Amino acid sequence: MADDPQTTGALDRVAVTLGRALRDRLGVDGAQLDRLVEFLGRRLTGDFEVDAFGFDPELTETVLLPVLRPLYRRWFRVEVRGIENIPDTGPALVAANHSGTIPVDSLMTQLAVHDEHPRHRHLRTLGATLVFQLPVVSDLARKGGSTLACNEDVEALLDTGELVGVWPEGFKGVGKPFSERYKLQRFGRGGFVSAALRSGTPIVPCSIVGAEEIYPLIGNADYLARLLGLPYFPITPTFPWLGPLGLVPLPSKWLIEFGEPIRTDQYPPGTADDPMVVFELTDQVRDTIQRTLVELRELRGPAFG
Amino acid sequence: MVVGVARYLGGRLAQQLSADPAVQRVIGVDVVEPTENIGAAEFVRADIRTSDIGRAIQRTAPDTVVHMNILATRSDAGGRAPQKEINVIGTMQLLAACQRSESVRKVVVKSSTTVYGAGPHAPALFSEDMVPGMVARGGYEKDAGEVEAYVRGYSRRRPDVGVTILRFANVLGPTIRTALSEYFVLPVVPVVLGRDPRFQLVHEQDCLDALRLATVEDRPGIFNVAGDGFLVLSQALRRAGRPALPLPTLGTPLIGGVLRRTRVADMDAAMVRFLTHGRGVDTTRMRTALGFDPAYSTRATFDAFAAARSRGGLLERDRVRAVEQTLRGVLTGETGHGR
Numbered sequence A: 001m002a003d004d005p006q007t008t009g010a011l012d013r014v015a016v017t018l019g020r021a022l023r024d025r026l027g028v029d030g031a032q033l034d035r036l037v038e039f040l041g042r043r044l045t046g047d048f049e050v051d052a053f054g055f056d057p058e059l060t061e062t063v064l065l066p067v068l069r070p071l072y073r074r075w076f077r078v079e080v081r082g083i084e085n086i087p088d089t090g091p092a093l094v095a096a097n098h099s100g101t102i103p104v105d106s107l108m109t110q111l112a113v114h115d116e117h118p119r120h121r122h123l124r125t126l127g128a129t130l131v132f133q134l135p136v137v138s139d140l141a142r143k144g145g146s147t148l149a150c151n152e153d154v155e156a157l158l159d160t161g162e163l164v165g166v167w168p169e170g171f172k173g174v175g176k177p178f179s180e181r182y183k184l185q186r187f188g189r190g191g192f193v194s195a196a197l198r199s200g201t202p203i204v205p206c207s208i209v210g211a212e213e214i215y216p217l218i219g220n221a222d223y224l225a226r227l228l229g230l231p232y233f234p235i236t237p238t239f240p241w242l243g244p245l246g247l248v249p250l251p252s253k254w255l256i257e258f259g260e261p262i263r264t265d266q267y268p269p270g271t272a273d274d275p276m277v278v279f280e281l282t283d284q285v286r287d288t289i290q291r292t293l294v295e296l297r298e299l300r301g302p303a304f305g
Numbered sequence B: 001m002v003v004g005v006a007r008y009l010g011g012r013l014a015q016q017l018s019a020d021p022a023v024q025r026v027i028g029v030d031v032v033e034p035t036e037n038i039g040a041a042e043f044v045r046a047d048i049r050t051s052d053i054g055r056a057i058q059r060t061a062p063d064t065v066v067h068m069n070i071l072a073t074r075s076d077a078g079g080r081a082p083q084k085e086i087n088v089i090g091t092m093q094l095l096a097a098c099q100r101s102e103s104v105r106k107v108v109v110k111s112s113t114t115v116y117g118a119g120p121h122a123p124a125l126f127s128e129d130m131v132p133g134m135v136a137r138g139g140y141e142k143d144a145g146e147v148e149a150y151v152r153g154y155s156r157r158r159p160d161v162g163v164t165i166l167r168f169a170n171v172l173g174p175t176i177r178t179a180l181s182e183y184f185v186l187p188v189v190p191v192v193l194g195r196d197p198r199f200q201l202v203h204e205q206d207c208l209d210a211l212r213l214a215t216v217e218d219r220p221g222i223f224n225v226a227g228d229g230f231l232v233l234s235q236a237l238r239r240a241g242r243p244a245l246p247l248p249t250l251g252t253p254l255i256g257g258v259l260r261r262t263r264v265a266d267m268d269a270a271m272v273r274f275l276t277h278g279r280g281v282d283t284t285r286m287r288t289a290l291g292f293d294p295a296y297s298t299r300a301t302f303d304a305f306a307a308a309r310s311r312g313g314l315l316e317r318d319r320v321r322a323v324e325q326t327l328r329g330v331l332t333g334e335t336g337h338g339r
Helices: A005-026 A030-045 A057-075 A104-116 A129-133 A137-143 A151-159 A191-199 A222-228 A243-247 A275-300 B008-018 B052-060 B080-100 B140-157 B179-184 B204-216 B233-240 B253-261 B269-277 B284-290 B298-309 B317-332
Strands: A079-081 A092-096 A123-127 A163-166 A203-209 A255-258 B027-030 B042-045 B064-067 B106-112 B162-168 B170-172 B189-192 B201-203 B221-225 B244-247
Touching: A005 B317, A030 A057, A030 B233, A030 B317, A057 A104, A057 A137, A092 A104, A092 A191, A092 A275, A104 A123, A104 A163, A104 A203, A104 A255, A123 A129, A123 A151, A129 A137, A151 A163, A151 A191, A191 A203, A191 A275, A203 A275, A255 A275, B008 B027, B008 B204, B027 B052, B052 B080, B064 B080, B064 B204, B080 B140, B106 B140, B106 B204, B140 B162, B140 B269, B162 B204, B170 B179, B170 B204, B170 B298, B179 B233, B179 B298, B189 B233, B189 B269, B201 B204, B201 B298, B204 B221, B204 B284, B221 B284, B233 B244, B233 B298, B233 B317
Parallel strands: A079 A255, A092 A163, A092 A203, A123 A163, B027 B042, B064 B106, B106 B162, B162 B221, B170 B201, B189 B244
Antiparallel strands: A203 A255
C-alpha cells in the first residue's frame, strides 16, 4: 500500500464506509466481528494451545460446540436433570448408556455438561480405536477433547482433575437393533471402574433417553461391514435408501439425567485389581442407569412428542 | 568417548564436553572425519560395524561411552540396508566392546521416542515402561526397538555398569538437519488429509544438555526427554508460514515414491505413521529422576527453528497479521493501520 498520507487517508475512509455498510447488511455489531476476525487470525498464525491429548479448547468452544448446539436445542430439545451431581472442580467419571447407531449421544452429553453446568466444564469423552483410525473423525475427536478408551489415558485424565465421559457398552450399545432399545448391554470388563478405584474418583451414572430413536437400526449388512472393516453397517428406515438424506437423525425428544455420584475412595488400596469389587460396582452403576432409563421413558412419554 | 562424532549433535557434544573442566579427556569416534569443530576432543577413526570399535575402546580405555550413532533416516546412511547395519550391527559391536572392556563404567545411549511407534491404538502419553510390541513395526522404529533391546541385554550382563537410555522426542532447532526439519522447510508441505497429529519437540541445545548431564552425572535408567507442551501439525505449519497440501496418504508406494523420486521428501513408514497419528510421551521421570528441565518448550523450539530456517513462506505470519489488522480496522470502523 502507498505510504503517501493522503492516499492512505482516502483509502481508510473508503474502507471504513465499506465496513459500516457490510456491518449494517449483516446486522451484527462491530465487536462480534472483531472477535471473529481476531479468532481467525489466531487460527491462521497458529497461536493456540492444545493439551497432551490434542484437546483444543478454543476451537471446541468457538466452532465445534456451536455447530452442535442447534441440534441439541431445536432438534432433540434436550432436557438435563441432576447437573448438580457433577462436581464443580476435580475429577469425576461419567458413565452412560450408549445408543443411536452413530454415537451422537456422547456429543450431546458433552454439550449438556458444558452448557448446563455452572462452571461450563468440558467432558473429556473416551472413544473406541475405530474413532482414531478414521481420518477427519480422529482429528475432530482429539480437538474436541476425546481420547482413546484405554487405562493409561483415563488415569492420566483423572490425575489432572478432568471430567471424563465413558460409554462402557461400546459398540454393543450403539449398534444394537431397535427392538432392544433401552436394554443395557454388558459393561465390558469394568475397566472404567478399576480406573476410578485406582484414583478414588467418584462415578456419576448418566442415563440418556432419546438417542435410541434417532437412527432406528432395523438391519445390519454384515458382509458390507466386514468389507469396510466396521463393527456393523447400519440399515435404518432411511439409510442407505435415501442416500445422504438418510443421515439426518429423527427428531426424538431427549432427556439426560446425571445420577448421584458413587464414591470409590472408601476402598483400601489395591481394590482396583479385585474382580469382586469391580464387578459389584459395575453392576451398581449398570442397575442405576437401567432403573433411571425406565423412569425417564415414562416421564418423557412418546418419543417424537 | 562420543561415538558418532562426525554427525552434528555428536560433534557439538564432544566440543561441549571437552570444554567442561570436570571431563579430563574426550575421544570422538566415527568412520569419517568430523567437518564441524569438535573442540579439544581427539578424533579416532573407527567403523562401528566392525571390531575396529573394540580396538579403539581397548586402546583409549574410556570410562564413559556415549552412543549417538543411531541413524533415524535412511538417506543419512545411504539406504535402508546400511542404515539397519549401522544401527543394529553397530550397536552390537559397540556393546560387545564395552562388555569386554574393564574401563567402561557408564554407557549413555541416545535413543528416540520412535521406539513407542505411533498408531490409533497408542495411548495419548507413553511412559518409559510401556513399549508396545504388538504394533506391527518396520524401518527405523524396529531398529530403535532392537537397539534398546541389546542395550537392556548389556545392562543385565554388566550390572556394574550404569546404563542411561535417553529417549528423545524429535530434535529441532536453528541448525540441526533432520528429516522433520527438512519436511518443515518444504515450500508446500504434504500432509495426510483429515489428520492433524500432535507432537513434542526437543531443542537441539536441550538435547545436548540432557546428554551432557547423563554423561557427567550418574543417572542410570530410561528417560523420555521432550519439551513442555504440544503442537499440532497444522499449527506448526501456520507458525512456519507454510501452506499444507493434503494428500489421502503419504505412505502408498505411489505417493511416497513420487515424493522420494522428485526429492521432495524421503519418508519411511515410521515417519508416515508419525505424521498420521502423532505421538506424546510422559516426561515426569525426566524431571524427577533425571533432574533435567528443558529450557525450551515444544513451541519455543519450533519458533526458534522457524525463525532461523523458514523465513519468507507463502503464508508468513506477519503478512497474515497485517491482513487481520486491516480487516479488523475495516470491520470495526477504526482505521486499519495499527501495526
